[in-house]
Amino acid sequence: MSEIAAQLAAVTSRIAVAASAAGRDPGAVTLVAVSKTHPMEAVAEALAAGQRVFGENRVQEAKAKFPELKSRYPDLRLHLIGPLQTNKVRDAVALVDVIETIDRPKLARVVADEIQRAGRKVDVMVQVNIGREPQKAGALPEHTEALLSLCRKDYALSVAGLMCIPPAEGDPMPYFRALADLALRHGLDQISMGMSGDYEAAIACGATHVRVGSAIFGSRPYP
Numbered sequence: 001m002s003e004i005a006a007q008l009a010a011v012t013s014r015i016a017v018a019a020s021a022a023g024r025d026p027g028a029v030t031l032v033a034v035s036k037t038h039p040m041e042a043v044a045e046a047l048a049a050g051q052r053v054f055g056e057n058r059v060q061e062a063k064a065k066f067p068e069l070k071s072r073y074p075d076l077r078l079h080l081i082g083p084l085q086t087n088k089v090r091d092a093v094a095l096v097d098v099i100e101t102i103d104r105p106k107l108a109r110v111v112a113d114e115i116q117r118a119g120r121k122v123d124v125m126v127q128v129n130i131g132r133e134p135q136k137a138g139a140l141p142e143h144t145e146a147l148l149s150l151c152r153k154d155y156a157l158s159v160a161g162l163m164c165i166p167p168a169e170g171d172p173m174p175y176f177r178a179l180a181d182l183a184l185r186h187g188l189d190q191i192s193m194g195m196s197g198d199y200e201a202a203i204a205c206g207a208t209h210v211r212v213g214s215a216i217f218g219s220r221p222y223p
């Protein structure tokens with residue numbers, strides 16, 4: 001077994017244990033394997049081991065790695081999990097299946113227009129700046145309702161859920177609970193939260209999607 005396959009198996013089994021401990025169905029948690037900075041060969045190893053859902057945070061990098069893999073594995077699903085500039089929307093919509101980082105009205109509109117134009121089915125999530133950190137992307141919690149309404153009613157986007165990256169320091173659980181609560185209040189069933197260091201805590205708080213990179217692919221030269 002390759003090292004990536006072994007690490008993938010370990011993460012998958014820890015997800016199942018965390019879900020069971022929380023009284024949840026392990027099948028209700030989707031592992032998004034975050035392959036940013038790692039080469040196509042690493043993604044191919046994970047695919048060979050059965051992983052099908054991946055996350056990338058840069059459109060250009062995703063474009064360099066995924067088109068060929070997607071043609072080899074038609075059931076591969078790619079999530080964009082990094083900040084999206086409006087000038088990259090066309091490339092993003094052409095390639096990814098889920099954009100997790102809708103965080104402002106202008107971006108929502110450009111994405112909606114491009115989905116219409118391209119005729120592709122792309123789901124979106126609204127990213128919430130759950131810790132209200134000035135340096136971080138995401139809609140503030142108090143702006144989330146208005147942004148969701150705009151996405152759903154005015155732009156007819158397929159909004160699947162909410163995503164967050166909690167503050168790096170301290171206990172993430174209050175933030176995870178706050179995001180889950182916000183999703184519940186807005187009738188959204190997908191909640192993307194939890195990374196290599198805290199995905200089990202996120203599952204305990206209701207995560208349906210955990211975004212795990214380094215625990216599967218190894219460490220990266222940059223975050």
Ligand SMILES: *Cc1c(COP(=O)(O)O)cnc(C)c1O
Binds near residue numbers: 057165211214223
């Ligand atoms: C890089 C990244 C991850 C994965 O981080 P790890 O700590 O390597 O698991 C998850 N979510 C986002 C938004 C990221 O940019």
